[in-house]
Amino acid sequence: MIKVENVSMKFDNFTALNELSCSIPDACIYGLVGSNGAGKSTLLRILSGIYRPTGGEVLFDGKPVYENPEVKQKICFVADELYFLPQATMKSMAKLYSAIYKDFSFERFGEFSEMLSLNTKAGINTFSKGMRRQASTILALSTMPKYLFLDETFDGLDPVVRNLLKRVIYNDVIERGTTVILTSHSLRELEDTCDNLALLHRGGIVFESDIQNLKTMLLKIQIAFPEDFGEDKFDFTEVLSFKKHGSVATVIVRGEAEELKRRFSELNPLLLDILPLSLEEVFIYEMEALGYAFGELL
Amino acid sequence: MKNKFFDLKLYIEGIKRLKVIGTAFAVISFGMAFLVPLTYGYRADGIEAEDFISPLVVLMVAAIVLVNRVFGYLTSRKKSDFYHSIPLPRKCVYFSFMASALTWVWGILIVSLLIESFMWGFDFYLSTVLLVGVAFAVATLFIMAVMSVARILTGTEISSMALFAILFLFLRVCGTIAMSAMKMLVPIYDFEHSFLHYLGFEFFLPFRVIMLYDTDGIIPLIIYTFIISVATIWVGAILYTRRKSEMAGNNAPSPMLHNIYRYAISTPLFLLATEVVLEFLLWGRGYMLEDSITILACAFAVYFLYELITRKNIKKMFASAKNLWVIFLIVLIYCAGLLVARNQILDCEIEADDIESVELINNNTYYVYPENYKIFTVDSDLSKACVAQAYKASCEDVKNEETINRYRGVYTLIRLKSGREIYCWLVNFEGASRMYSEYISKDLELSSENMSLPSINKNTHTVFYVADTKTYDYREIYLQSDTRLKIMNTFYEEYYSLSDEQKAILKTNIDTTAPCVIIWEEDNDDKYDYAYICKGVYYIPDFMPETYAAIYRNAE
Numbered sequence: 001m002i003k004v005e006n007v008s009m010k011f012d013n014f015t016a017l018n019e020l021s022c023s024i025p026d027a028c029i030y031g032l033v034g035s036n037g038a039g040k041s042t043l044l045r046i047l048s049g050i051y052r053p054t055g056g057e058v059l060f061d062g063k064p065v066y067e068n069p070e071v072k073q074k075i076c077f078v079a080d081e082l083y084f085l086p087q088a089t090m091k092s093m094a095k096l097y098s099a100i101y102k103d104f105s106f107e108r109f110g111e112f113s114e115m116l117s118l119n120t121k122a123g124i125n126t127f128s129k130g131m132r133r134q135a136s137t138i139l140a141l142s143t144m145p146k147y148l149f150l151d152e153t154f155d156g157l158d159p160v161v162r163n164l165l166k167r168v169i170y171n172d173v174i175e176r177g178t179t180v181i182l183t184s185h186s187l188r189e190l191e192d193t194c195d196n197l198a199l200l201h202r203g204g205i206v207f208e209s210d211i212q213n214l215k216t217m218l219l220k221i222q223i224a225f226p227e228d229f230g231e232d233k234f235d236f237t238e239v240l241s242f243k244k245h246g247s248v249a250t251v252i253v254r255g256e257a258e259e260l261k262r263r264f265s266e267l268n269p270l271l272l273d274i275l276p277l278s279l280e281e282v283f284i285y286e287m288e289a290l291g292y293a294f295g296e297l298l
Numbered sequence: 299m300k301n302k303f304f305d306l307k308l309y310i311e312g313i314k315r316l317k318v319i320g321t322a323f324a325v326i327s328f329g330m331a332f333l334v335p336l337t338y339g340y341r342a343d344g345i346e347a348e349d350f351i352s353p354l355v356v357l358m359v360a361a362i363v364l365v366n367r368v369f370g371y372l373t374s375r376k377k378s379d380f381y382h383s384i385p386l387p388r389k390c391v392y393f394s395f396m397a398s399a400l401t402w403v404w405g406i407l408i409v410s411l412l413i414e415s416f417m418w419g420f421d422f423y424l425s426t427v428l429l430v431g432v433a434f435a436v437a438t439l440f441i442m443a444v445m446s447v448a449r450i451l452t453g454t455e456i457s458s459m460a461l462f463a464i465l466f467l468f469l470r471v472c473g474t475i476a477m478s479a480m481k482m483l484v485p486i487y488d489f490e491h492s493f494l495h496y497l498g499f500e501f502f503l504p505f506r507v508i509m510l511y512d513t514d515g516i517i518p519l520i521i522y523t524f525i526i527s528v529a530t531i532w533v534g535a536i537l538y539t540r541r542k543s544e545m546a547g548n549n550a551p552s553p554m555l556h557n558i559y560r561y562a563i564s565t566p567l568f569l570l571a572t573e574v575v576l577e578f579l580l581w582g583r584g585y586m587l588e589d590s591i592t593i594l595a596c597a598f599a600v601y602f603l604y605e606l607i608t609r610k611n612i613k614k615m616f617a618s619a620k621n622l623w624v625i626f627l628i629v630l631i632y633c634a635g636l637l638v639a640r641n642q643i644l645d646c647e648i649e650a651d652d653i654e655s656v657e658l659i660n661n662n663t664y665y666v667y668p669e670n671y672k673i674f675t676v677d678s679d680l681s682k683a684c685v686a687q688a689y690k691a692s693c694e695d696v697k698n699e700e701t702i703n704r705y706r707g708v709y710t711l712i713r714l715k716s717g718r719e720i721y722c723w724l725v726n727f728e729g730a731s732r733m734y735s736e737y738i739s740k741d742l743e744l745s746s747e748n749m750s751l752p753s754i755n756k757n758t759h760t761v762f763y764v765a766d767t768k769t770y771d772y773r774e775i776y777l778q779s780d781t782r783l784k785i786m787n788t789f790y791e792e793y794y795s796l797s798d799e800q801k802a803i804l805k806t807n808i809d810t811t812a813p814c815v816i817i818w819e820e821d822n823d824d825k826y827d828y829a830y831i832c833k834g835v836y837y838i839p840d841f842m843p844e845t846y847a848a849i850y851r852n853a854e
Contacts, residue, residue: 077383
């Protein structure tokens with residue numbers, strides 16, 4: 001389990017993280033979403049032991065990560081800006097990784113390279129941006145990490161490769177209990193991947209939840225009655241949004257789906273539709289409820 | 299694992315990373331090691347330490363370049379992040395990469411020396427090649443240690459090279475400038491025996507190894523440099539452990555350190571300008587004004603250019619002007635320090651009773667090696683009184699800003715009863731050196747051995763010099779062997795007609811304005827040592843008119 005406690009990070013006068021706290025359970029995929037400068041990459045660098053936080057601490061199963069090779073041996077970080085040795089091939093990079101990470105698996109490396117059709121003997125400088133990202137993800141996965149941190153790794157990958165890599169990551173989480181932290185600007189990117197999601201804004205987590213809960217706890221209901229009605233008709237539940245066009249109202253409510261369906265049916269509406277909410281919509285309504293304008297956050 | 303200091307795999311990785319540059323330096327060094335002995339040909343006087351140097355000087359550059367290369371990732375954020383994220387203690391990363399660079403440099407050094415030894419036909423003492431090897435190994439170790447620290451404390455190529463220059467040279471340059479300033483302010487004082495001398499380049503192994511023809515005192519210097527290098531590497535390891543990865547791409551870890559680097563890089567020039575300005579103000583030498591302005595302009599240029607190059611922003615360059623007060627404060631403190639030191643030296647009066655003994659040393663003749671200096675220890679009350687009076691008068695001359703000419707003075711070591719030693723030139727009293735000779739001759743025991751001249755044989759060589767009163771330097775007179783023989787005969791005949799007291803005066807004469815005769819003798823006993831030994835140095839006094847005239851006649 002990763003425990004982040006009141007972590008702050010300052011670069012001269014700029015505060016990148018401000019007393020951020022969160023807990024990331026083992027064997028889950030944790031998504032960090034936020035705009036540029038929100039602090040996602042900084043948090044990942046602190047979690048990787050690259051930066052020493054200016055305040056607070058990060059513990060992996062109770063052990064600090066900074067300058068702790070024992071913990072760092074279990075972590076692999078794929079940064080947004082990738083690094084390869086000059087004139088390196090994937091094979092030579094694999095040798096470098098194997099020199100550094102004692103659990104590096106050449107078998108896994110070969111398997112993934114073949115799966116993604118990457119030539120391990122070709123110079124990486126001849127690779128496209130997407131191929132480099134694949135190469136670095138393969139290298140990271142081959143280190144057999146317990147904690148895998150991917151900073152905007154799926155950005156720029158074509159859908160087929162993206163799905164392949166995601167499948168590999170799911171397998172790792174299921175079979176090896178790997179904990180994966182993903183960052184992205186795009187909620188849609190993380191929607192179908194993550195178990196938990198945190199929204200970062202100005203160096204702090206403004207919202208954190210597990211996705212399944214998030215999606216099932218909010219319901220979008222279209223409802224109509226023969227008589228005129230207002231928001232107060234639904235005072236049996238928490239209404240996050242109420243919009244009425246003519247006689248049809250769209251209501252966003254929080255609560256358990258079956259129970260709410262029953263309560264709304266008891267009102268004998270002319271029309272009752274329960275619509276699925278995208279993660280983005282869930283976020284919009286949750287943020288509005290917290291007093292944020294979603295446009296400012298993403 | 300936390301205490302792991304070395305990782306073999308990372309070390310091999312470092313070796314591989316340096317293979318292109320390392321091979322290039324190896325080719326240059328090995329090529330020179332092969333070719334230099336070929337071009338020199340046969341060395342009649344044996345192979346000396348200096349004959350091994352040329353191919354090894356390349357290693358000084360290699361040491362800088364290889365360390366820069368192996369720690370090159372510290373200037374790029376993504377590279378730096380990668381190496382800061384790897385699961386090895388940072389000390390281990392630092393030591394492993396340092397060992398890689400060191401292996402290349404020392405490997406090239408050893409192979410180059412072997413090639414040279416082979417090319418020279420092993421015609422030298424083994425100790426010679428060992429001394430050269432160890433001296434260069436330690437000098438390159440020091441360079442690499444300093445370069446690594448400079449790399450760690452900066453995040454760009456330019457700032458790391460600037461900091462390397464500061465760490466490597468600042469103390470030595472400032473020491474040299476301070477000594478030069480003190481020499482100018484107190485020209486009768488010999489600062490070669492003060493602590494300032496030890497801050498000079500002579501006591502700096504990376505420079506000293508380039509001049510290995512003089513190996514005197516080099517072993518303590520090697521030991522000292524080795525200790526400093528090891529300490530610097532240890533400091534480097536600590537700094538590397540504490541280094542922030544986010545520093546990559548930034549000139550310095552903090553704005554304050556950036557300012558300090560800029561001050562340090564421009565301070566030596568400001569100190570030099572201070573010296574020239576002081577010289578102009580004290581001695582009123584007109585050309586110094588132009589020099590002052592030029593050096594000051596250069597100092598300001600370095601200050602602002604460093605800011606412009608590192609920050610790449612003209613506004614920030616101009617903004618840095620507001621911090622110039624720090625430099626002015628440094629210059630002010632330096633200036634005050636110089637003047638206080640000058641006054642302390644000149645105000646220190648010496649009484650005859652304070653003097654334990656006096657040594658009069660002739661070291662004005664370039665061609666005479668130190669072991670052949672004329673050194674007379676005098677301890678009569680008469681001599682002490684004379685020295686005390688001369689010292690006071692010389693100090694007064696400096697205070698009154700009289701032009702001081704060391705070549706007209708007598709180099710003297712005054713040992714005080716307090717244990718203090720003063721090395722100085724006594725410049726002010728009528729006929730100083732002649733009077734000295736007279737006093738000294740009374741102090742010396744006039745034995746027959748003391749009074750004889752060296753015998754002349756087929757191995758004897760003579761050299762004649764005359765003082766050039768315009769340049770205050772010596773000029774050798776090139777003569778045919780028969781002319782030389784004639785002068786020597788005149789000299790010997792005239793000498794043996796002198797009274798004992800006059801002989802003593804001649805032997806002790808240190809009037810460097812007089813013509814000079816130096817007698818050398820060939821010595822073929824030691825195959826590898828100097829083939830000539832100085833047997834005597836004689837300044838011809840005016841009571842030897844025939845020799846005096848014969849030398850001057852042939853000098854024209």
